[in-house]
Amino acid sequence: MTLSPEGSDSLASTVQDAGFKIYFGNCDRLRGLYSVRRHILAVIDQFQPDITHSHGVRPDIINAFVNNKTVTFSTIHNSLNGVYKLKYGKLTGEMMDILQLAAIKRIRYPVACAKTLAEELKSNYGINTAIVSNGIDLSVFNGTSTKTKKELLIELNLPDASLVFVTSGALTAWKDPFLIMNAFTASAIGKKAVLVICGDGPLREACQKQVAGNPRIYFTGNVCNIKSYLMAADYFISASKIEGLPNAVLEAMACYLPVILSDIPAHREILAYDYRAGILFDQAHSENLIRTLDNLDFITSDTGLYARKVIKNHFSKEIMTGKYAALYEMACSQSDRERGLWPKA
The missing domain is CATH 3.40.50.2000 (Glycogen Phosphorylase B;)
Known part of the structure; x- marks a missing residue:
């Protein structure tokens, strides 16, 4: 499920060719988030997925509101204390930090993409996360070329x-x-x-x-x-x-x-x-x-x-996907009382 129109470097066709359906959104950044949230929640009601997994501020905000419908995951890719301020300015950046932090606290299973990021989330905000490092497709980035x-x-x-x-x-x-x-x-x-x-x-x-x-x-x-x-x-x-x-x-x-x-x-x-x-x-x-x-x-x-x-x-894609698969299976097998409780750091 996407929130905004795809760019010229989109991999949507590759995903569709593999047999997966994509729901395309047309949300213009934070504007229109309420209407697209209603649409996504309706799709979730229709599709009834076991897991919803979000990446980024806007997806996290929406995912925070589906907590009673599916098992929710979020991967945090950036520090919540710096990137958005540098990218969008102090006022907007601080607002985005606050919104994402509030959303992550409502999501059952937050995941950090790095050990250092997990440590920051724990020490600064008291958030326990699993850690799944980013993975690279070694068949693509294989270090070989037919050309000199x-x-x-x-x-x-x-x-x-x-x-x-x-x-x-x-x-x-x-x-x-x-x-x-x-x-x-x-x-x-x-x-x-x-x-x-x-x-x-x-x-x-x-x-x-x-x-x-x-x-x-x-x-x-x-x-x-x-x-x-x-x-x-x-x-x-x-x-x-x-x-x-x-x-x-x-x-x-x-x-x-x-x-x-x-x-x-x-x-x-x-x-x-x-x-x-x-x-x-x-x-x-x-x-x-x-x-x-x-x-x-x-x-x-x-x-x-x-x-x-x-x-x-x-940092291979096989290591990354294997860890996510294990987390998904663990989360879906837990009882409602156990869900959302990562082991204490």
């Missing part, structure tokens, strides 16, 4: 540089693309390497304006072939200020890319499985990333192998 790096660079209209850095994701304040651009421009390696910025967002125009004339920084906008860019690159960079558990980083590591990551809880959680898979830098000042870029001696021929191994052993 040089052929991929030509196909992607990128120069045949000795080193290629790539970053992907929304161009927003919490992703801090300016830090990456500034450090790359000021570094010695930035004089001979290439930086590819995949993604779009409210900061794109400002980003392009700031580095206008730099022939070594490329903006792609949103792409549907991110694997090609990862396979053409030598390193992946993320300077995020806050994350739940970033799929962009996991996808890069699945493609054998060493990762250069800001020192935040979500990134530490990933590299804690094997710190040989990448490096953390203190994002408080751009000088820290500059030094990291100009001192990549930690990279060995095995670094990418360690990165891939972390994903295969801890």
Whole structure:
């Protein structure tokens, strides 16, 4: 069930081709939420599912009102203390935090996508959650290509540089693309390497304006072939200020890319499985990333192998779906009195 119209990168047809029915909504953000809630509740009454599982603020708000009709789950993907403020401004962001927190407290089974996020929810709000880490499709992000790096660079209209850095994701304040651009421009390696910025967002125009004339920084906008860019690159960079558990980083590591990551809880959680898979830098000042870029001696021929191994052993889609299946079975087998009581953290 969707709330808003699908974008150009929708996977709806893939889901439908697999034999599943989708109920499409036409809700414009928070406006119209009441009417779409009534529609969804009517569909639930008709369909009578065993479980409703929501992702995000608006779905969580609606899911909170079906608690007496189905077993309700919610996966929390972001911190409730920062992302929305950075994305929508202080007032709107705080309102969204409050609304989602209230909704999550009414949902029987909240699930955090990362250990660090579960710890935050417990310590800040007293919410016990299960933990199911995001999972990557290793058959798609398999680190193999029928084309050489040089052929991929030509196909992607990128120069045949000795080193290629790539970053992907929304161009927003919490992703801090300016830090990456500034450090790359000021570094010695930035004089001979290439930086590819995949993604779009409210900061794109400002980003392009700031580095206008730099022939070594490329903006792609949103792409549907991110694997090609990862396979053409030598390193992946993320300077995020806050994350739940970033799929962009996991996808890069699945493609054998060493990762250069800001020192935040979500990134530490990933590299804690094997710190040989990448490096953390203190994002408080751009000088820290500059030094990291100009001192990549930690990279060995095995670094990418360690990165891939972390994903295969801890962040595959098979591991993720297996954990969700176990939680669903547990929840549906519990009595009404037991439901909604995760083991105490």
